[in-house]
Amino acid sequence: MRLVKALTPLLIAVVLIYFLNSGFASLPPLGKLMDPVHGYMANAESKNAFNSDNIHLKNSDVKGTVYMDDRLVPHIYAEKDYDLYFLQGYVTAQYRLWQMDIQTRAASGRLSEIFGEKFIPYDKEQRHKGMVYAAETAVEEIKKDPELLTCVQAYTDGINAFMGVDVNHENGNMSYCDYPIEFKLLNYKPEKWTLLKTGLLLKYMASTLSGFDDDIESTNLQKLLGEENFNLLYPNRPAGIDPIIPLEKKYDFIPVIADSTKPQIAELYYKKVLNEFTETHEKNQVGSNNWVVGPSKTKNGFPILCNDPHLQLNLPSLWYEIQLHSSTSNCYGASLPGAPGIVIGFNENIAWGVTNAQVDVRDWYTITFKDESKSEYQYGDTWRKTTTRIEPIIVKGQETIMEPVIYTHYGPIVYNAETETMDSKQHSEITERKNMAMRWSALQPSIEIKTFYLLNRAKNYDDYREALTYYDCPAQNFVFGAHDGDIAITQQGKFPVKYTGEGRFILNGSNPADDYQTYIPDEQNPFIKNPERAFCSSANQHPTDSTYPYYYTSYDFEFYRNRVINNTLTNLSNIQVEDMQHLQQNNFNMMASEVLPFLLTHLNNNENAKTNLSDNIKHSLTKWNYYNHADSLSPTYFQIWWDTLYATLWDEMDNTEIAFVKPNMYNTVNAIKNFSENYVYFDITKTTDKKESLSDVIQMSFNAMCNMVNNIQSKNPAEILWYQHKSTDIMHISQIPAFSKTTIHNGGYRNIVNASSETHGPSWRMVVELSNPINAYGVYPGGQSGNPGSKYFDNFVDTWAKGEYYHLQFFTTETEAKKQAQFTLTFN
Amino acid sequence: MKIVLIIIASIIICVLAQSFIPLWWIFAPITFVAALITPFKTGLRSFFVGVLIVFVSWMILYLFKDMANDSVMSNKMANLFSVKSNIWLFIIASTLMGLVGGLTALSGYFFRKR
Numbered sequence: 012m013r014l015v016k017a018l019t020p021l022l023i024a025v026v027l028i029y030f031l032n033s034g035f036a037s038l039p040p041l042g043k044l045m046d047p048v049h050g051y052m053a054n055a056e057s058k059n060a061f062n063s064d065n066i067h068l069k070n071s072d073v074k075g076t077v078y079m080d081d082r083l084v085p086h087i088y089a090e091k092d093y094d095l096y097f098l099q100g101y102v103t104a105q106y107r108l109w110q111m112d113i114q115t116r117a118a119s120g121r122l123s124e125i126f127g128e129k130f131i132p133y134d135k136e137q138r139h140k141g142m143v144y145a146a147e148t149a150v151e152e153i154k155k156d157p158e159l160l161t162c163v164q165a166y167t168d169g170i171n172a173f174m175g176v177d178v179n180h181e182n183g184n185m186s187y188c189d190y191p192i193e194f195k196l197l198n199y200k201p202e203k204w205t206l207l208k209t210g211l212l213l214k215y216m217a218s219t220l221s222g223f224d225d226d227i228e229s230t231n232l233q234k235l236l237g238e239e240n241f242n243l244l245y246p247n248r249p250a251g252i253d254p255i256i257p258l259e260k261k262y263d264f265i266p267v268i269a270d271s272t273k274p275q276i277a278e279l280y281y282k283k284v285l286n287e288f289t290e291t292h293e294k295n296q297v298g299s300n301n302w303v304v305g306p307s308k309t310k311n312g313f314p315i316l317c318n319d320p321h322l323q324l325n326l327p328s329l330w331y332e333i334q335l336h337s338s339t340s341n342c343y344g345a346s347l348p349g350a351p352g353i354v355i356g357f358n359e360n361i362a363w364g365v366t367n368a369q370v371d372v373r374d375w376y377t378i379t380f381k382d383e384s385k386s387e388y389q390y391g392d393t394w395r396k397t398t399t400r401i402e403p404i405i406v407k408g409q410e411t412i413m414e415p416v417i418y419t420h421y422g423p424i425v426y427n428a429e430t431e432t433m434d435s436k437q438h439s440e441i442t443e444r445k446n447m448a449m450r451w452s453a454l455q456p457s458i459e460i461k462t463f464y465l466l467n468r469a470k471n472y473d474d475y476r477e478a479l480t481y482y483d484c485p486a487q488n489f490v491f492g493a494h495d496g497d498i499a500i501t502q503q504g505k506f507p508v509k510y511t512g513e514g515r516f517i518l519n520g521s522n523p524a525d526d527y528q529t530y531i532p533d534e535q536n537p538f539i540k541n542p543e544r545a546f547c548s549s550a551n552q553h554p555t556d557s558t559y560p561y562y563y564t565s566y567d568f569e570f571y572r573n574r575v576i577n578n579t580l581t582n583l584s585n586i587q588v589e590d591m592q593h594l595q596q597n598n599f600n601m602m603a604s605e606v607l608p609f610l611l612t613h614l615n616n617n618e619n620a621k622t623n624l625s626d627n628i629k630h631s632l633t634k635w636n637y638y639n640h641a642d643s644l645s646p647t648y649f650q651i652w653w654d655t656l657y658a659t660l661w662d663e664m665d666n667t668e669i670a671f672v673k674p675n676m677y678n679t680v681n682a683i684k685n686f687s688e689n690y691v692y693f694d695i696t697k698t699t700d701k702k703e704s705l706s707d708v709i710q711m712s713f714n715a716m717c718n719m720v721n722n723i724q725s726k727n728p729a730e731i732l733w734y735q736h737k738s739t740d741i742m743h744i745s746q747i748p749a750f751s752k753t754t755i756h757n758g759g760y761r762n763i764v765n766a767s768s769e770t771h772g773p774s775w776r777m778v779v780e781l782s783n784p785i786n787a788y789g790v791y792p793g794g795q796s797g798n799p800g801s802k803y804f805d806n807f808v809d810t811w812a813k814g815e816y817y818h819l820q821f822f823t824t825e826t827e828a829k830k831q832a833q834f835t836l837t838f839n
Numbered sequence: 840m841k842i843v844l845i846i847i848a849s850i851i852i853c854v855l856a857q858s859f860i861p862l863w864w865i866f867a868p869i870t871f872v873a874a875l876i877t878p879f880k881t882g883l884r885s886f887f888v889g890v891l892i893v894f895v896s897w898m899i900l901y902l903f904k905d906m907a908n909d910s911v912m913s914n915k916m917a918n919l920f921s922v923k924s925n926i927w928l929f930i931i932a933s934t935l936m937g938l939v940g941g942l943t944a945l946s947g948y949f950f951r952k953r
Binding site for chain 1: 857858861863864867871897900901904905907908909911912913915916918919932935936938939942943945946949950952953
């Protein structure tokens with residue numbers, strides 16, 4: 012009896028310990044997590060943690076020094092390139108390991124492995140898009156280039172050295188205590204880095220920047236609206252384009268010719284193919300600005316180069332600031348955790364930056380199989396063989412799924428006609444199920460990382476042009492400036508020669524005439540060196556005027572930021588660094604300036620429903636200077652009004668069964684201002700008994716806006732302030748709100764140079780004066796440490812939100828780096 | 840007096856053990872042994888002493904780490920678990936672990952009496 016008494020509390024304690032040690036349902040093991048020494052408090056970085064250290068690595072004779080400056084930017088000095096990239100990998104892993112792990116897992120469709128069955132659709136989509144195939148192809152290409160292989164292998168070895176990977180520890184010897192906090196919370200373990208993971212990271216970026224198209228939507232729209240209305244609402248080249256390459260450029264080369272065919276109009280409607288997996292419509296929101304001004308326009312007589320890529324804003328940030336110094340290079344800038352080298356930056360001689368080309372490089376082909384085995388498909392009069400990749404999808408707590416993905420010479424069959432989805436019967440009358448192959452240039456063999464490797468070392472314009480020849484996808488506008496005074500911009504990518512309209516709509520995979528015939532030679536891609544206007548710029552707009560001899564199309568060209576930038580640069584002279592910083596912060600809403608006066612004139616003045624509030628709003632909008640500043644009210648009025656009007660105007664396209672895309676802002680403004688008052692699609696479809704005119708919908712949307720403003724005001728008046736209404740949120744990658752920064756106090760919006768929207772924005776702002784020494788500024792909304800328990804996790808966010816910059820410490824000598832270092836890691 | 844000394848010694852041992860042994864439940868055998876060698880009058884008393892030892896040693900460790908970190912991590916974790924403040928998070932976790940330590944102490948008490 013006494014023994015039972017003694018054992019009972021012990022047993023209860025053991026059971027409690029067991030449960031707290033193993034985690035239940037979606038909870039992590041709470042006991043381990045709460046451990047005040049090895050649990051989450053191990054990630055509570057001590058203020059005094061930053062001490063110099065001598066590190067001697069087993070099985071490695073890497074020599075070099077990492078000088079950490081006061082913002083925790085590493086300045087890596089090594090003699091050999093292998094050692095340089097090894098240390099880049101080592102240091103990046105030290106501060107960003109979880110981010111590198113989750114991004115590459117996401118890219119390869121391996122999230123169900125950690126999070127369970129709810130991620131199966133997402134994983135399947137990644138596999139069907141060919142992400143792993145693409146990464147494997149990229150690694151094969153890297154292996155063919157010994158110099159580049161050394162660089163990527165060194166980076167991989169460095170990451171693995173940090174994790175303690177060796178023959179006895181396949182996935183490293185990090186203890187639970189040393190794991191980044193996210194591994195503890197999500198309850199999984201780090202795994203070793205591979206060349207493939209670097210490949211995956213690059214393809215993840217390719218997908219972010221070029222994994223979009225609206226071929227299926229356009230096909231449906233052309234059928235629904237008819238060719239005339241389609242071209243009216245979705246013109247490929249609307250009036251008023253301000254292209255990247257100025258009009259002075261003469262395209263005096265002999266273009267390569269492809270067979271000319273007129274695209275056929277589809278007979279049926281299609282569902283959005285990739286929706287079959289995730290059922291969310293991803294709208295591309297990426298964009299960017301870059302420009303360079305020539306010596307004749309600047310006060311100090313040196314080019315000034317600027318870049319701000321607008322990507323999804325996350326913590327930890329996509330970017331990691333670094334200086335890389337070896338006997339062959341000295342370069343500073345923003346790197347991508349997971350890839351060696353610097354992506355946007357400068358060295359002692361040149362600076363470069365990128366914006367997304369936004370040209371459509373993803374096309375869809377309908378495939379006709381010979382029989383159910385799908386081993387052969389029709390191509391003209393012949394049958395071609397398919398190959399099948401089996402993609403194993405490991406699912407936590409379930410059996411592994413063996414997902415077959417069939418490949419044609421175009422690319423993977425993303426969507427099988429036979430795939431039964433729950434609602435297939437319901438839609439079978441209006442949509443046809445076809446086998447569709449996706450052709451995406453990211454799946455072609457290429458070696459983009461070589462471009463960055465060479466740009467890191469480029470000395471002049473010729474080096475820059477040479478570096479770009481290795482760059483295929485995602486197509487970018489590379490802006491360039493050199494200390495010697497040269498400036499240039501090039502749109503670089505591997506673009507097929509297309510007939511007019513090719514690739515805008517679904518193509519017929521059994522018709523060889525619809526196949527790519529040849530590619531545009533690199534030297535015929537749009538570029539200009541030292542233009543008369545003494546500046547080059549790009550903001551995702553059309554690359555060229557209509558004299559460029561090749562056809563191209565896009566799912567989303569820009570029409571506003573580019574004009575604001577070009578107008579500003581044209582008018583400026585004696586330019587200094589501060590002027591360029593101001594331009595990056597520019598909040599001018601050109602779209603509003605072009606449409607709002609027109610909308611206001613259409614408001615009914617003698618309406619009975621008029622209230623004080625609506626009068627005030629109207630008055631405020633009339634007086635507005637069209638700047639979307641953080642604490643203004645008018646941008647909120649305008650945006651709510653515009654969003655309501657936009658939704659009302661194109662309500663015809665609110666169809667969940669068939670894939671559509673609504674006209675973009677620019678074409679909508681054009682329709683409002685120039686189409687007839689009673690244009691057929693201005694009508695509201697819900698109200699079948701009457702026909703609304705443009706003035707009706709303008710007035711209705713204005714009234715609706717006033718009501719909404721009234722509602723917001725009665726709850727919390729502060730929410731009318733523009734920054735609160737738009738609410739730029741910088742979410743932690745795992746979407747944990749506690750690790751995120753929300754409702755940032757800043758201005759701007761989409762189509763504004765300061766492109767801070769709800770989720771996206773200037774992810775790295777850089778201004779470089781190419782003087783000697785280089786005078787450079789930069790900031791990104793994050794921090795150098797990926798650890799939420801570090802004061803360096805998000806310490807740049809406020810600086811970024813205020814529109815301020817850090818002076819970038821680009822050291823030309825190691826002595827200088829040593830003098831400025833907060834602490835030093837010496838490897839010997 | 841002897842009991843007070845044992846409590847203080849246990850807390851010191853607990854703090855050291857938690858610091859150097861990566862087993863979060865290492866306090867459990869410590870309170871068990873402490874109760875085994877201490878002449879507690881009642882089981883209830885041994886239980887509360889167990890709770891006290893664990894609670895105090897965990898709080899010491901939490902607060903020590905937290906001060907050096909300016910509460911950056913703990914504030915975020917409190918937010919994550921929807922707890923009012925980081926101190927409350929420490930108190931809740933230390934009390935929960937204290938209960939486990941109390942149970943093993945109680946068990947130690949009964950073993951001693953046997």
